Amino acid sequence: MTQNSLGDSVVQKTVQAQNNGVAATATHTQPLWLLAEITYRCPLHCAFCYNPTDYDKHTQNELSTEQWIKTLREARKLGAIQLGISGGEPLLRDDIEEIVAEAHKLGYYSNLITSGVGLTEKRIQAFKDGGLDHIQLSMHDITEEINNFITNTKTFELKKKVAAMIKSHGYPMVLNVVIHRYNIGHMKEILEMAEALGADYIELANTQYYGWSLINRNQLMPSKEQVEEAERITNEYRAKSGSKMKVFFVVPDYFADRPKKCMNGWGEVFMIVTANGDVLPCHSARVLPNMKFPNVKDDELGWSWKDSPAFNKYRGDSWMKEPCRNCAEKEKDLGGCRCQAFLLTGDAETADPVCSLSPHHHIIEKAIEDAKNPQLQAQPIIFRNDKNSKKVISGELEERTKEFHALP
Ligand code: FES
Numbered sequence: 001m002t003q004n005s006l007g008d009s010v011v012q013k014t015v016q017a018q019n020n021g022v023a024a025t026a027t028h029t030q031p032l033w034l035l036a037e038i039t040y041r042c043p044l045h046c047a048f049c050y051n052p053t054d055y056d057k058h059t060q061n062e063l064s065t066e067q068w069i070k071t072l073r074e075a076r077k078l079g080a081i082q083l084g085i086s087g088g089e090p091l092l093r094d095d096i097e098e099i100v101a102e103a104h105k106l107g108y109y110s111n112l113i114t115s116g117v118g119l120t121e122k123r124i125q126a127f128k129d130g131g132l133d134h135i136q137l138s139m140h141d142i143t144e145e146i147n148n149f150i151t152n153t154k155t156f157e158l159k160k161k162v163a164a165m166i167k168s169h170g171y172p173m174v175l176n177v178v179i180h181r182y183n184i185g186h187m188k189e190i191l192e193m194a195e196a197l198g199a200d201y202i203e204l205a206n207t208q209y210y211g212w213s214l215i216n217r218n219q220l221m222p223s224k225e226q227v228e229e230a231e232r233i234t235n236e237y238r239a240k241s242g243s244k245m246k247v248f249f250v251v252p253d254y255f256a257d258r259p260k261k262c263m264n265g266w267g268e269v270f271m272i273v274t275a276n277g278d279v280l281p282c283h284s285a286r287v288l289p290n291m292k293f294p295n296v297k298d299d300e301l302g303w304s305w306k307d308s309p310a311f312n313k314y315r316g317d318s319w320m321k322e323p324c325r326n327c328a329e330k331e332k333d334l335g336g337c338r339c340q341a342f343l344l345t346g347d348a349e350t351a352d353p354v355c356s357l358s359p360h361h362h363i364i365e366k367a368i369e370d371a372k373n374p375q376l377q378a379q380p381i382i383f384r385n386d387k388n389s390k391k392v393i394s395g396e397l398e399e400r401t402k403e404f405h406a407l408p
């Protein structure tokens with residue numbers, strides 16, 4: 001899955017849910033969104049997966065059904081209203097039906113984020129009966145060749161069947177397509193495919209570089225011109241098509257002047273519980289040095305959110321140094337992404353190097369140049385799979401990862 005799919009659009013949906021009176025007392029200091037990264041196991045091996053490259057450490061110690069249900073209850077008490085059930089591939093667990101039904105009883109708006117592998121008529125009917133509100137399906141391209149290449153699986157036909165199944169059960173058709181060098185030239189055709197599948201909403205999520213996509217950055221990053229052309233085609237499509245399909249184009253931050261307000265602010269609205277129970281303010285937080293994150297097996301969720309040192313570390317702006325500290329725009333982006341700052345500069349408290357005012361912005365410029373270098377482009381992609389994750393953990397891939405300051 002993608003990091004983008006949990007960005008601003010979700011915050012908007014959350015706010016809509018509040019406006020419907022579901023959580024009228026919600027404030028900005030509550031975890032409105034709970035993302036359950038329920039398993040890191042996955043039948044797909046996407047080159048751009050944002051999951052941690054050392055995920056193999058967390059595949060044998062997943063939370064039990066009871067532990068997830070307890071977590072859902074505690075998070076709901078804290079004010080969480082949106083639940084994302086994600087992975088890896090959540091459908092590899094056989095208790096999702098139970099978890100969905102409990103989420104519905106608790107009053108969550110629940111969203112299953114899936115590759116579609118493992119979704120059957122029987123399971124989707126059980127989800128419908130249990131009160132699942134929303135299914136987000138990942139698609140990869142209009143061609144079988146690129147779908148199968150980038151996921152390192154043969155899933156092209158299956159995804160189309162799953163899309164039809166989701167539609168036939170009356171769910172809104174929500175597609176997420178991660179955009180990279182291999183499919184950015186197919187923007188118009190991807191939009192046409194989505195419309196033909198009856199999509200109500202499509203997110204064109206330009207790759208953000210974390211996890212596996214960071215170590216494959218030279219292989220995945222398109223040029224600035226390609227991104228601009230893709231955005232132009234998207235805008236033209238929006239203007240001309242007259243279709244009801246909503247199109248969301250996530251601008252890749254390496255090509256922006258200012259960084260994104262990552263997770264809408266550290267410990268502001270998002271809480272992530274990982275497969276092994278770690279409680280995180282963002283997907284990549286475990287790369288940060290000298291941080292101990294709470295875990296639902298040992299720590300109470302309310303304490304984790306409100307009082308744990310990890311959740312308070314980058315809340316607000318008191319941690320900032322120059323140039324962020326006195327920047328007129330600091331409230332807009334809160335200095336960008338702490339994980340990206342650390343991964344690329346080795347300093348978690350510096351400005352996100354995406355910002356053109358950052359003293360480290362040259363790192364981004366170099367990354368963009370490197371991605372144009374045919375020799376670097378030609379290095380093999382390291383697909384997300386257990387074998388490669390073990391290699392990352394053992395240091396076997398150090399040659400490839402040494403320019404970053406932690407295992408992404
Ligand atoms: Fe942006 Fe961690 S991923 S702060």
